[in-house]
Amino acid sequence: MIARVIVDVPSRQTDRPFDYEVPEELAGWVEPGSRVGVPFGGRVVQGFVIATAEQADVDRSKLKPIAELLDHMPPLSPDLIELGQWISEKYCCPMTVALQAMLPSALKGKAESYVAIAPDKAEAALFEADWMNYIRQQGGETKLASLQAKFPDAAREVKAAIAEGRLTERAAIRDRLSVRKVLTVFPPADREEAELALTAIPARAAKQREVLRYMIGQEDPIPLQALIETLSTTSSTVRALADKGLLVMQEVEQNRDPYAGRSFRRTEPLTLMEGQQKVYDQIADALDVAEPRVFLLHGVTGSGKTEVYLQAIEHCLDLGKQAIVLVPEISLTPQMVERFKGRFGHEVAVLHSRLSGGERYDEWRKIREKRARVAVGARSAIFAPFERLGLIIIDEEHESSYKQEESPKYHARDVAVRRAKQHGAAVVLGSATPSLESYTAAALTNASSDGRGAALLPMPERVGGKPMPPVTIVDMREELRGGNRAMFSRPLYEGLKLRLERGEQSVLLLNRRGYSTFVMCRACGYTAQCPHCDIALTYHQKSRVLRCHYCGHAEGSPTACPSCESEHIRFFGTGTQRVEEELSKLFPGIRVIRMDVDTTTEKGSHEKWLTMFGERKADVLLGTQMVAKGLDFPYVTLVGAIAADTSLHLPDFRAAEKTFQLLTQVAGRAGRHRLPGEVIIQTYNPEHYAITTAQHHDYDAFVKEELSHRRQMAYPPYCRLILITLSHEQLPQVINAGDKLAGLLRQSAEEAGAGGGGFNSRFIEVLGPVASSIPRIKDRYRFQCMVKYRGNVDAVGIVRVAVAAVARPQDKASVQISVDVDPQVIL
Numbered sequence: 100m101i102a103r104v105i106v107d108v109p110s111r112q113t114d115r116p117f118d119y120e121v122p123e124e125l126a127g128w129v130e131p132g133s134r135v136g137v138p139f140g141g142r143v144v145q146g147f148v149i150a151t152a153e154q155a156d157v158d159r160s161k162l163k164p165i166a167e168l169l170d171h172m173p174p175l176s177p178d179l180i181e182l183g184q185w186i187s188e189k190y191c192c193p194m195t196v197a198l199q200a201m202l203p204s205a206l207k208g209k210a211e212s213y214v215a216i217a218p219d220k221a222e223a224a225l226f227e228a229d230w231m232n233y234i235r236q237q238g239g240e241t242k243l244a245s246l247q248a249k250f251p252d253a254a255r256e257v258k259a260a261i262a263e264g265r266l267t268e269r270a271a272i273r274d275r276l277s278v279r280k281v282l283t284v285f286p287p288a289d290r291e292e293a294e295l296a297l298t299a300i301p302a303r304a305a306k307q308r309e310v311l312r313y314m315i316g317q318e319d320p321i322p323l324q325a326l327i328e329t330l331s332t333t334s335s336t337v338r339a340l341a342d343k344g345l346l347v348m349q350e351v352e353q354n355r356d357p358y359a360g361r362s363f364r365r366t367e368p369l370t371l372m373e374g375q376q377k378v379y380d381q382i383a384d385a386l387d388v389a390e391p392r393v394f395l396l397h398g399v400t401g402s403g404k405t406e407v408y409l410q411a412i413e414h415c416l417d418l419g420k421q422a423i424v425l426v427p428e429i430s431l432t433p434q435m436v437e438r439f440k441g442r443f444g445h446e447v448a449v450l451h452s453r454l455s456g457g458e459r460y461d462e463w464r465k466i467r468e469k470r471a472r473v474a475v476g477a478r479s480a481i482f483a484p485f486e487r488l489g490l491i492i493i494d495e496e497h498e499s500s501y502k503q504e505e506s507p508k509y510h511a512r513d514v515a516v517r518r519a520k521q522h523g524a525a526v527v528l529g530s531a532t533p534s535l536e537s538y539t540a541a542a543l544t545n546a547s548s549d550g551r552g553a554a555l556l557p558m559p560e561r562v563g564g565k566p567m568p569p570v571t572i573v574d575m576r577e578e579l580r581g582g583n584r585a586m587f588s589r590p591l592y593e594g595l596k597l598r599l600e601r602g603e604q605s606v607l608l609l610n611r612r613g614y615s616t617f618v619m620c621r622a623c624g625y626t627a628q629c630p631h632c633d634i635a636l637t638y639h640q641k642s643r644v645l646r647c648h649y650c651g652h653a654e655g656s657p658t659a660c661p662s663c664e665s666e667h668i669r670f671f672g673t674g675t676q677r678v679e680e681e682l683s684k685l686f687p688g689i690r691v692i693r694m695d696v697d698t699t700t701e702k703g704s705h706e707k708w709l710t711m712f713g714e715r716k717a718d719v720l721l722g723t724q725m726v727a728k729g730l731d732f733p734y735v736t737l738v739g740a741i742a743a744d745t746s747l748h749l750p751d752f753r754a755a756e757k758t759f760q761l762l763t764q765v766a767g768r769a770g771r772h773r774l775p776g777e778v779i780i781q782t783y784n785p786e787h788y789a790i791t792t793a794q795h796h797d798y799d800a801f802v803k804e805e806l807s808h809r810r811q812m813a814y815p816p817y818c819r820l821i822l823i824t825l826s827h828e829q830l831p832q833v834i835n836a837g838d839k840l841a842g843l844l845r846q847s848a849e850e851a852g853a854g855g856g857g858f859n860s861r862f863i864e865v866l867g868p869v870a871s872s873i874p875r876i877k878d879r880y881r882f883q884c885m886v887k888y889r890g891n892v893d894a895v896g897i898v899r900v901a902v903a904a905v906a907r908p909q910d911k912a913s914v915q916i917s918v919d920v921d922p923q924v925i926l
Contacts, residue, residue, distance in 0.1 A: 100126050101155045102165060104146040105194045106139050107208075109506075111903060114193040117146075118155045120162040129165065131180060132173030134206070136166045136272035143270035145169070145208045147198050149180050169272055174202055174467070176484060178521045185517055191899050191918040192507040200507050201482035205460035208272040214257070215240035215267050228256060234266075243268070278464075279457060280350040282323040284337060286314050287345060296345050306336045311345055323348065354465070355457040357449065363440040368410055372563075375403050378556045382411045385525040386418060386489055393516055395496075395541035396529040398558030399796065400767020401565065404529045407558075408492050409442050411527065412473060416443075420489025420524075421472045425511055427498040427728060428452060428477040434709065434731060439475050450476030450483065453702060478503060478511045481518065488522040491515045495728055496528035496537060497760055502923040510921060512537070531767060532760040532798060535805060539816040561771075568738070568769040568776035570794040574785045586673050586681055591739045591779045598737050599686060599718055603774065605737040606730070607721045608765045610745045611674050618645060618656070622665035627657070633875040639697065640676050650877045678721055678741060694722035727765035733772035738765055743782040743790060750872045751925055752814045755789040759801050762793035813864075813887060815921075821886040821898055822922040824871065826879040827914045836905055836914040837868030837882040843901040844886060851892060861890030863897070872926040879915075885925070895920060 103116035119137050121129050129135065133148045143166050155162055175183075179201055186197040199207060216231070216239050230250040234241050246257065260266040287293035293315050300308045310332055314321075327334060340346045371379055378396060385392040398404045412422045426435055428451060439447050448462040448471035465471045467484045474483035478501055481491070493501065493512055501511040512528065519526045528537055544554035561567065573588040583589060598605050617635035618627040627636045629647035636645035638656060646653045660668050670677075675695045682691050692708050699705050705725075712720050713732055720726055720735075740762055747758045762780060770776020782790050792801035810817050823840065827833045848863040867884035874881055888894040898918060907913040 100129070101152045101162070102129055102133075102135070102148045103150040103152065104135060104137055104148055104165075105198065106137060107145040107147075107195050107199070108139065109193045109196050111193070111906070114187075114195070116149060118152075118157060118162055119146075120155075120159070120164045121151070122164050125165060125168050128168050128171065130173055131177055132175035134169040134174060134208070134272075136169060136208075136210075136270075138163045138166055143210050143272060145210075145272050147175060147180075147195065148173075149184075149194075167271060169208060169274070172467070174206060174484070176486060178518075179482065179484065181521065182482075182514070182517060186507050186509050186514065189513075189895065190507050190509050190920050191895055191902075197507045197509075200479065200503075200509070203460045203463045204456050206274055208274050210270050211273050212243040213240055213269050213271060214243050214246060214261065215269070217265055217267050228253065230257065279353050279355055279461075281353045283320045283349055283351040284314065284323055284326050284341075285320045285347040285349065286317045287311075288347075290315055293345060296343075304339075306330075306332050307340055310336055311340055314346060320351065322351075322353075355455065355461045357454050357458045357462070358436070358440065363437055363444070365444070366438070366441040368413065368442075369406050371406065371410070372403065372560075374558045374560055375407050375562075378558060379407050379410055381556060382407070382490075382525060382527060383414050386411070386415055386420075389489070389523040391516075391519045391523055391525070392554075393519070393526045393541075393544075394528065394554055394556050395533055395537050396527055396556045396558065397533055397538070397541075397798075398529065398531060399561060399567065400531045400764065401561040401771045402531075402558040403562040404494070404558065405438060408494070408527070408529070409438065411490060411492070412443070415490040416446075416472055418489060420487045421485040422474070422490040422492070423480060423483050423485070423488065423515075424473065424475045425478065425480055425491070425493045425501070425515070426475070427495050427500045434713075436475065439473065443473050446471055447473045447475055448483070450474060450480040452477065453705065455702070481511045481514050488518060488524045490525050490527070491519055492527045492529065494529045495764075496530045497532055497534040498728075499757070499923040502921075504924065506917070508919045508922075510923075513921070532763050535756060535802065535809065536816045538802060539806070565770065566775075567796045568766060568778050570766055570778040570780060570796070572785045572790060572794050573779060573781045575781050575783050586678060586741060587685070588779070588781050591741075591781060592685065594737050594739065594777060594779055595682075595686065595719070599689065601736075602734075603736045604712070604715065604717070604732060604734045605719045605739065606726055606735055606765065606768050607678065607719055607739045607741060608724070608727055608761075609673065609675050609678055609721070609741040610723050610761065611742070616674060617671055619669060619671055620660035620662060620665055621667040621669055623660060623663040625660050625662040625668075631876070631878045632873065634873055637674065638670050640680070641697075649873070673742065675721060675723060682719060682721070689719060690717040691719045691721055692717040694720065694725055696723070699725070724761060727761055727768070730768055731771055732768075734774065735768055736770060736774045736776050738769040738776065738778045740765060740778075740780045740782075743780045744784055747784060747787065747789065749926070752809070752812070753923075755787070755805055755808075759789040759793050759805075762790070763796065763798070766793065766796070818862075818887045818889045819894070820922055820925075821888070821894055822919040822925055823884045823886070823898065823902070824881060824917045824919070825868070825883070825914050826876075826881045826917075828879055830880045832914055833880045833882045834868070836916075837884065840901055840905045840916070841865055841868050841884050843904055844884065844897065847897040847901060851897065861892060863888040863892050863894055883925075 100121040102119050102121050104119050105116055106113055129148055131148055131150055135146050135148060136143050137146045175198065183194060183197040187194040216234055230246060230253045233249060261268050293311060297308060297311050310330060313330060323334060323337060326337060341348045382394060396404060415422045436449055448465045450459060450462055466474055474480050493515060496512060503509055515526050541555040571590055573590055575588065578588050595605055616637055618638055627645050629636055629652050631652055632647055632649045634647060634649055636647055638645055643656050644653045645656055657668055659666050675693055679691050679693050682689055692712055694708055711717055715734060743762055747754055766778040769778055784790060788804045825833050825837050844865045848865060864887045865884060868882045871881040871883050886894055886898060902916050902918060906916050
């Protein structure tokens with residue numbers, strides 16, 4: 100049998116299947132989806148079998164055999180292999196990169212060298228060196244790295260032994276993590292016999308008697324370490340009983356459960372409101388017919404989208420199928436996990452980046468071994484290895500975090516639609532502020548509906564008919580004219596004061612971490628810049644350092660200007676740290692929880708802070724965009740957006756859309772329960788349509804205005820984009836490569852008959868090359884080209900050919916080229 104293998108060498112030259120012979124002893128084990136170790140270029144590398152065949156594409160005598168099989172059960176199913184091919188073609192990335200993205204990091208194997216005593220030299224007298232005896236003690240073979248570490252002075256002797264054939268060397272692929280096994284003690288099988296044996300144990304072995312007596316009274320096995328701690332004994336005492344046959348000790352596989360020891364209160368389905376019921380019925384109908392459908396659930400904040408999700412999943416499970424629920428990483432709060440665990444219990448597997456590698460691996464195995472039927476997680480959970488997928492839910496579908504920013508640069512929403520086609524599943528995209536691309540596509544589907552149900556599912560009212568909170572816009576220019584130079588406007592100050600008096604809670608949003616956004620000298624205008632990136636350093640007061648949020652560079656805060664030595668060096672702008680300090684000054688004794696990247700790096704920190712806030716151990720929850728989504732606290736009656744303009748004027752055509760979405764989402768945190776809510780937005784642009792429409796919770800008015808701008812400038816949803824970024828340490832190299840690439844792209848566009856700048860039904864236009872918005876990051880200069888296209892144009896194919904002509908992968912000093920299809924960030 101021949102195996103067609105994609106080797107784990109991510110380059111354009113190796114991005115194709117290679118044929119390998121399947122050894123006879125592996126013929127029954129190797130199948131499409133298997134991970135294997137194969138010889139490649141003088142070394143052993145990991146590979147993925149994507150197909151098997153009886154005939155090879157080359158001379159069979161030249162084929163090398165597969166060196167080893169890495170899994171007894173293939174980690175990739177045929178549909179995931181097909182999905183990987185689709186991702187590779189659509190997002191312009193090597194196939195191995197696409198396949199690796201589907202697996203937990205624990206399975207990203209690495210090659211290790213092993214040395215063994217040659218069979219015919221095993222009895223040779225000259226093998227009496229210490230390092231040779233060590234190899235014998237290890238069973239005749241050991242890791243080369245272990246031998247090097249234990250006998251660093253024996254390098255020359257070991258190399259000579261390998262060269263002379265006295266030692267053999269081989270390479271093998273080993274995973275970064277393995278299944279955890281714990282030494283476990285089992286109660287006696289025959290308790291009456293154990294009772295008799297107990298009386299025979301001499302008095303001087305009191306600890307043995309205590310252990311045996313304790314185990315006779317146990318029903319379940321106990322991990323050895325737990326037994327030792329419970330009885331304050333030693334492992335030798337327990338082993339002595341095992342040696343006598345009175346107890347049994349075995350290694351038992353143990354799941355690394357991130358929620359072990361946690362109990363989730365069982366919840367029952369709620370009675371749906373009329374609007375919720377209509378939406379649920381359409382989703383249930385799609386599940387019943389098992390045809391791929393895509394729905395956009397447009398429900399305002401607090402409209403009960405989560406309960407619709409839960410009941411749709413329940414219907415899916417009743418049909419014998421499985422479900423995936425995606426939420427943005429920052430929205431994957433303990434509250435969200437609790438809702439799904441409370442409804443479906445142990446059938447839920449949770450996958451997200453805050454789990455350890457071992458926990459993610461065990462949750463992934465739980466899905467593959469059919470012990471879980473619901474996967475809840477962030478972007479990568481879309482690859483959960485389900486075989487009978489019936490429903491995919493993407494909550495907050497507008498979030499840019501669903502787009503991966505490193506290769507493979509896939510969008511989870513598009514991958515979900517593709518998987519749904521493979522399985523005949525339904526996709527539900529939920530949001531109070533859908534992306535313009537999704538909303539336009541759903542509106543078009545709705546307009547041409549064939550009667551089987553609209554793609555656009557509206558839920559315009561909150562549960563129980565609760566009103567949307569009133570929103571007050573505060574013009575900070577007027578505050579300045581009135582003599583208020585503080586970061587809090589008078590309405591926001593009074594609002595916070597009132598909530599403190601009532602014992603209610605507030606949420607404050609400032610989408611900018613740190614203490615100050617930049618440091619500047621008032622005497623000469625010097626600004627502290629990152630030496631590796633063209634970006635200002637951010638001041639962090641707690642550590643008193645200036646930090647770059649792109650490359651991580653940090654340096655001490657200056658007391659005098661490095662340029663003119665003036666002492667008039669000041670901190671400008673406002674970050675979350677500074678707001679926290681100001682709150683403490685204005686309201687002595689106020690309890691503030693700050694949530695941003697700096698305070699949530701430790702495992703479990705999200706849960707800790709939100710639990711404290713939910714238990715009313717804090718008056719204010721202050722944070723970046725992570726406090727804007729997925730939170731539901733009954734005593735939050737005030738939401739304040741401190742600087743609504745933070746993202747409004749970024750050089751990104753989506754800036755207005757992201758501002759509107761963020762303000763609408765954070766406003767939805769207020770007044771979700773019995774107590775009425777209020778929202779205060781501070782801005783220097785009170786007349787901007789993104790601000791005014793957010794004030795009135797008017798998504799339709801925002802869409803109408805924003806689409807007119809997009810149509811005029813030919814941006815999505817009226818076209819599609821491909822962003823090509825070039826980077827190099829030498830600026831001339833980047834400029835030359837950019838000019839060459841843009842020339843090839845324009846030539847190919849003309850040959851395709853779709854060139855020109857006019858916005859026709861079929862067109863392709865090349866913009867650039869120009870310097871990126873941040874021209875230098877990590878000492879590399881950055882230029883970019885933008886390809887706009889619409890209609891029946893193979894723009895990705897054109898880009899792939901042009902990039903291959905410019906890139907020189909064999910030259911490590913060549914320009915790096917990154918291709919981003921349908922980019923979410925163009926900085």
